[in-house]
Amino acid sequence: MAGSLREANLFHGFFARYDEAGALDTQYGENGFVLVENDIGSSIEALAMRSVESETVLGVGTTAVPNRGLLIGKNMDGSADLELAGGNIVISDFTAEENAWLQAAVSPASGRIVAVGFTEGFEEADVLIARYLPTGSLDNSFGEGGGWVRTKIGKSVDMGQGLSVQPDEKIIVCGTTFTNDLTEAFVLRYIG
Structure with a gap:
């Protein structure tokens, strides 16, 4: 599981693992927990299995100030997944506006990572989707050459609140749009 914990005035994302009996797995991280500690704070919104073979998991979420989408990889023992950005946090700093990731998926065919969320504005926000190589670099073959698309x-x-990567690498995104008092759902398909 994952989430965020507040320490003083800063939030830190965390990973936790439980055993089959429902108790914290003390073989994972430090007493069952791994904190994502940095100077700007973070939260982890969702988890995705990065690789069943190597037993790695991907956390997606947001940094605190400014809000930027983040990706972080962990091995099943809580140590850093060194394939993803050398074990460092990948921060989405490619839009002028603040942004957040709400969900991610990994393509079983290529190992590429797709993250979906939104740009943040005072009265306006748009769907934001990015595709990364397994190393954490933006995949410049996606979108218009930058590795990301704003819709x-x-x-x-x-x-954008959920997604799935199809076997042919096409991407399905679902989410909600809010206008005044009306909330509507949408489904999009990105060709790649």
Whole structure:
């Protein structure tokens, strides 16, 4: 599982693992927990299995100030996944606006990572989707050469909240769009 813990005035993302009896697995990290400690704070919103063979997991979420989407890889013992950015946090700093990742998926065919979320604005937000190589670098073959795509659905707040990578590498994104008092769901398909 994953989430965030507050320490003083800073949030830290965390990973936790439980055993079959429902108790914290003390073989994982430090007494069952691994904190994502940095100077700007973080939260982990979702987990995705990165590789069943190597037993690695991917955490996706947001840094605190400024809000930027983040990816972080962990091995099943809680140590850093060195294949992903050398074990460091991957921060999405490619948009002028703040942004957040809410979900990620890994392509079984290529190992490429897809993250979905939104750009943040005061009264407006758009769906944001990025594709990364297994190393954590943006995949420049996705979108218009930058590795990411911003999609406006409605006139107000649009959020990508779930996704799936199909066997042919096409990407399905679902989410919600909010306009005044109306909330609607959407499904998008990205060709790649």
